[in-house]
Amino acid sequence: MKAEGKGDMKREHEILIGFLKQKGLKQTDQREKILDIFLSNVKHVSADELHATIRKSDPRIGFSTVYRTLKILTECGLAREVNFGDGRARFERALDKGQHGHLICTNCGKTEEFAIATIEKSIKQISTNVGFRPLGHRLEVYGLCKRCQ
Amino acid sequence: MKAEGKGDMKREHEILIGFLKQKGLKQTDQREKILDIFLSNVKHVSADELHATIRKSDPRIGFSTVYRTLKILTECGLAREVNFGDGRARFERALDKGQHGHLICTNCGKTEEFAIATIEKSIKQISTNVGFRPLGHRLEVYGLCKRCQ
DNA sequence: CTTATCATTGAATATGAATGTCAATTTCAG
DNA sequence: CTGAAATTGACATTCATATTCAATGATAAG
Structure with missing residues (x-):
């Protein structure tokens, strides 16, 4: 460990x-x-x-x-x-860990992380457009991992 | 109503x-x-x-x-x-409603929706890259709405 | 160091959403 | 109609989360 x-x-x-x-x-x-x-x-x-x-x-x-x-x-x-x-x-x-999303397998429960630099940019832009100040976000994608498909 | x-x-x-x-x-x-x-x-x-x-x-x-x-x-x-x-x-x-994210004000609780066509594209691409089949996702952005800033 | 003050601890309890149980009722295929 | 099977709704249970409180511990002031 x-x-x-x-x-x-x-x-x-x-x-x-x-x-x-x-x-x-x-x-x-x-x-x-x-x-x-x-x-x-x-x-x-x-x-x-x-x-x-x-x-x-x-x-x-x-x-x-x-x-x-x-x-x-x-x-x-x-x-x-x-x-x-x-x-x-x-x-x-949370420290020293870039923002990221999670891929969550709804079958076996396995989780995987992925970087979201581009997505984050979109979020900032969209938020600013409507006058919202984003402080944090959660992006979770549900689906099937390689093994469970 | x-x-x-x-x-x-x-x-x-x-x-x-x-x-x-x-x-x-x-x-x-x-x-x-x-x-x-x-x-x-x-x-x-x-x-x-x-x-x-x-x-x-x-x-x-x-x-x-x-x-x-x-x-x-x-x-x-x-x-x-x-x-x-x-x-x-x-x-x-859910029907006839495109995928979207939510802007959630952590102060007053107000929520607002926003379209995420581009973000969705990124999700698909990223998922495919690692062999994950995305079936649905949740994107929630926490922050302060215009009035609460 | 000693003391007074105030936060912390941990066991127990409370809360509240999510889920399960079950007898009475309702649906629906034949 | 009739019977098998699902549904309903009141109630009970489960489970994570949150709170309570007496005993303990930390910290600043003297």
């Missing part, structure tokens, strides 16, 4: 700490640990799944804390919420 | 009836009535909201029936499920 960019994880921690300070919130071991494990996870995790993983290294961390911390991470731009139509929120790393 | 395309609503009914027959399901007054009211509704409705509206003209129709019928309408291509991040599924008319 190799973590991508693990050598640079300090930066994420600084962002979290800065955010907490700025908001008058407190820096706790739990929050740091949750961020660590979230970052070392490659897949899109739900709060539940992340909690299960964290339990293995520290069984004393409760679900609520994981749940609440994921919200904080989303607020400070370290995580991004995505939705694959399976009825639960999933979170993916 | 003017319904768009009300004069042509027979076509939708034929589609529903055809679908039911083909699947060995039965044609009922409730299903027809739910389709009628769904079509005459301009906004994106949740199952709950649609049920509330229907109750006014026929209080004997239950929530379960509305809920299940919305699923049927989605299956036969008359409705499309959309998600505005408010934690409940919403449904919009």
Whole structure:
């Protein structure tokens, strides 16, 4: 389970700490640990799944804390919420990850990411045309992956 | 509350009836009535909201029936499920409506639609490149509408 | 260091949408 | 008509999400 960019994880921690300070919130071991494990996870995790993983290294961390911390991470731009139509929120790393869409196989559930530089441009243009200021977007494509066709 | 395309609503009914027959399901007054009211509704409705509206003209129709019928309408291509991040599924008319994205104001909740012909083209191309067969997609842009900026 | 203050934690509980159950009813083919 | 099979609607269940609260922990001021 190799973590991508693990050598640079300090930066994420600084962002979290800065955010907490700025908001008058407190820096706790739990929050740091949750961020660590979230970052070392490659897949899109739900709060539940992340909690299960964290339990293995520290069984004393409760679900609520994981749940609440994921919200904080989303607020400070370290995580991004995505939705694959399976009825639960999933979170993916947001920092240093270009905007992208998801290809979701409705048969086997496999997901794949794809870059959307051009699409993003269109979105900006269209939005500006109608006076809307876009702050984020979600593009999910449902269909059949190569194997399931 | 003017319904768009009300004069042509027979076509939708034929589609529903055809679908039911083909699947060995039965044609009922409730299903027809739910389709009628769904079509005459301009906004994106949740199952709950649609049920509330229907109750006014026929209080004997239950929530379960509305809920299940919305699923049927989605299956036969008359409705499309959309998600505005408010934690409940919403449904919009699908027939005779080109694919489009949604601009969702995160402040006031107002939603606006926009055409995505170009974006759709990109999606098809990208998908084909990786061997994925796209069957549908959802594009939601979050931001601030003109008034909320 | 000590203390006072206020946020955090985690277990339990509440909420609310989505879905399942089932007896009574309705549809529809024969 | 009649019987088999689907539908209905009230209710119950499930499940993710959100909240509550007493105990604990973090932080700033003295």
